[in-house]
Amino acid sequence: MVRRELRKAFPHLKKFCSKSFGALSCFRGSAVQEIMALWRVFIGIRFSLFATFFIIFLVFSNPAGGVKVLGPEENVSADMVIDDDLYIVGGDVIIQGTVLGDVWAFGGRVDISGNVSGDVVAGAGTVIINGNVGDDVRVGAGALVLNGHVGDDLLAGTGNIVVSNNADIGGDAVYWIFGSGEMELRGDVGGNVYGGGEHVTLAGIVGGDVDLEVENLNVLPTARINGNLTYLSPQEASIPSGIVGKDINFTKEELTKEEKDVGASLIWWLVRYLFLLTIGLLVLRLLPNQTAVVAETISVSPLANLVLGLMIAVVGLSVPILLFVTVIGIPIGLLLLLATIIVLYAARLYFGIWLGGLISSRLFKKSRQWLDLVLGLFILSVFTSLPRIGFLIYLLVTFISIGSLFSEQRKFYTEMRKKGLL
Known part of the structure; x- marks a missing residue:
């Protein structure tokens, strides 16, 4: 479970170190949230590698029960119901049926259109979730497309993220975009949103706060943020009135690329x-x-x-x-x-x-x-x-x-x- 204890343990810091420290001042505005997000994303990516090694162990140990292991040529068809945790690795991983447990899926492409009662841990070039996930989703991928339901938290480290207007996240959304990718949040988030990236679009409803580090922030008229909007950016975004329920906190990015x-x-x-x-x-x-x-x-x-x-x-x-x-x-x-x-x-x-x-x-x-x-x-x-x-x-x-x-x-x-x- 992606829990909130660490976030609660640290107050939101506006300045972690002053400009006078030169390059060290790159521990920027919302430093605590950034470090936590980086840590979680790093864990998610490394977790994929070690989780795959764990699958290797399961395959060769031939477990008697309690988990279901599928190989590269196997998938979960629409009529299948797996009453165990599922571990699956392959080129194209397709889960159309029902899994009454957690899913650990790794491959070139992971496509989940069925229902998962527990967590989903996925590592792939592309991850697509069209189905319903009862608990957390942790993803390390080149691209993530979320069209379904996530019962609790979303943790993602990717090149691009699209959360469509058909999607909803019950808990928090913690993400990090690598390179010059984009994050489109058109669906609803019940908790808070933490993250950073080159381009971010907000168009859905967020029940809590939004804390971002972005190059370009685009807030559409359909968006609604019930809490605070805090963002660090080289330029101030144009935010329609009535979108943010509480305070808007903008910090201008003043660091050089080298810093x-x-x-x-x-x-x-x-x-x-x-x-x-x-x-x-x-x-x-x-x-x-x-x-x-x-x-x-x-x-x-x-x-x-x-x-x-x-x-x-x-x-x-x-x-x-x-x-x-x-x-x-x-x-x-x-x-x-x-x-x-x-x-x-x-x-x-x-x-x-x-x-x-x-x-x-x-x-x-x-x-x-x-x-x-x-x-x-x-x-x-x-x-x-x-x-x-x-x-x-x-x-x-x-x-x-x-x-x-x-x-x-x-x-x-x-x-x-x-x-x-x-």
Whole structure:
């Protein structure tokens, strides 16, 4: 559920830092809402990748019940009723029937014209929702078209969004438009609207507040905002009288493009660090001993681990391409490619723990895994963000970590076989 606790915890800030701080002033007007929106959108996009990996697990574990898993060639026809959560991945995902649970759908195109009683989590090039969704909708896509009903909140990070006049959203709408895309809100929203983008059109009814960061805001006579309208823009919009029930708060955008770029980079750097840290803390919680052993292996033979990690990465990226050529091997190739991408993304956790432990043991005379992770990942995030050499550092750290992980796993299985346990 997309909840409102974080929004309630922070008051609306008009100035997060003054112009005197130069580029840092790019944490603009409604900074808290912007950071929250960026965080949620980032989570939605990354969530799609990790959710797909979870589907891979479900497919190979062959669950006995409680969820329904459909492969690339399967869809939900109009006469089907699924009394479970549904996980589906494919080129074109079509859901015309009824799902009495949540839907996780990923593909080139996701089209939902049926009814879903729970949440919808979708990642695709294009997502079209013509049906009814009983709870939240979370979307990371190139384009989103909403013609149906959303019972609670909408969270979207896309290139373009169209909420037609036939659509309605029961809760809040939190969105972010990437690039020079457009957002057309012609339907009704029961709660608040938070977001930003190049061009935004408001034509429906909003039950709460509207808080936007836009280049161009177009408010049509059919629009109605029962709360406040707050927006940051280079130019003031022409708003017909009687449209906004409470106050109109306009802040003129005065930052240069360079300052905006620096601010966006800082925000995304922080979000990436916090996200990777969250994954690392989860890994520590689930596999504390194995994580410690792999981290210790990094310093034993770093050069050998580097070569081994490079070989594994090359194989992991090459084999899926060969499988794609065979056509029949596309599903397996896709799963292998996704698994490889996830490993490439998360492997540096082990290097971060080792680096943090090395520093902690010298500064504090002792180390704790969670503190090592926090410190090590922070340092890694800084160095991998450096211009020119940052990507090289990222590759070295990733390959060494993958090699260490594989070496430790190979040693573990060898010992298990010697003991006759495998």
